[in-house]
Amino acid sequence: MPTTLTGLLLLVVLLLPGLTYVIIRDRKGSERRPTPFRETGAVVFCSVLSELVALGVFAGLRAWKPEHTPDVGRLVREGVAYARANYVELAWWAAALLLLACALSAVAATIATRLPHASAMSAWWVMFEKWFPGENPLVGCLLEDGSYMEGTLGxxxxxADDLPDRDLILVEPLKYRAPGATETHDLPWGAVCVSARRIVTVFVSYPQPPASEGAAEAAGSPASSQAAS
Known part of the structure; x- marks a missing residue:
């Protein structure tokens, strides 16, 4: 661990790409609870890998346009003297390479959240995000008292865990069927929050894919699905 403020700031800066990866992964992906060791390993690994790629880009630019890039050889030989004489150029290049590394980490996190394995996701995530990402499907919930609630996924x-202590928000148009009733009726409300603890079965109806995508893809994609909460 760093023992000075400068060393601590340098460590934080070097780990920024990994922190970017974790933040975007957690924001766009399914919530996970990894061990501190795995989380720290992900931050360090992603930071090192993205910074190596950024340095590789710099090396390519240095070989292509040496007159427009800092002289790494002089920096190594002269050290502080060269850094003081060229601190503005070095600062701009350091910031640019750091931003490039963070951008690479953000892209990697986005790709990782779009290609999750179903075994690591909850049933809700598979139905609502994996099969038709970006859509707002029609969701019906059969509750434990026999009532039925229907609405658009909010x-x-x-x-990532199929826990009972979570909620599902449905937005208008909302429909409700009371226990023992045979017909549903519209609700004059904008949204409803349904507790997973009360849900027995979830039904999902997806928007029909465009005809240009081909009948084979439409036939191969699930038109509706159900899963026990």
Missing amino acids: SFNVS
């Missing part, structure tokens, strides 16, 4: 808890 949001859902992104925990």
Whole structure:
């Protein structure tokens, strides 16, 4: 661990790409609870890898346009003297390479959240995000008292665990069927929050894919699905 303020700031800066990766992964992906060791390893690994790629880009630019890039050889030989004489140029290049490394980490996190394995996701995540990402499907919930609630998906808890202590938000148009009734009726409300603890079965109806995508893809994609909460 660094023992000075400068060393601490340098460590934080060097780990920024890994922190970017973790933040975007957690924001866009399903919520996970990795061990501190795995989380630290992900931050360090992603930081080192993205910074190596950024340095590789710099090396290519240095070989292509040496007159427009800092002289690494002089920096190594002269050290502080060269850095003081060229601190503005070095600062701009350091910031640019750091931003490039963070951008690479952000792209990697986005790709990782779009290609999750179903075994690591919750049933809600598979139905609401994996099969038709970006869509707002029609969701019906059969509750434990026999009632039925239907509406457009508003949001859902992104925990990777199928836990009962989570909520599902449905937005208008909302429909409700009371226990023992045979017909549903519209609700004059904008949204409703349904507790997963009360849900027995979830039904999902997806928007029909465009005809240009081909009948084979439409036939191969699930038109509707259900899963026990």
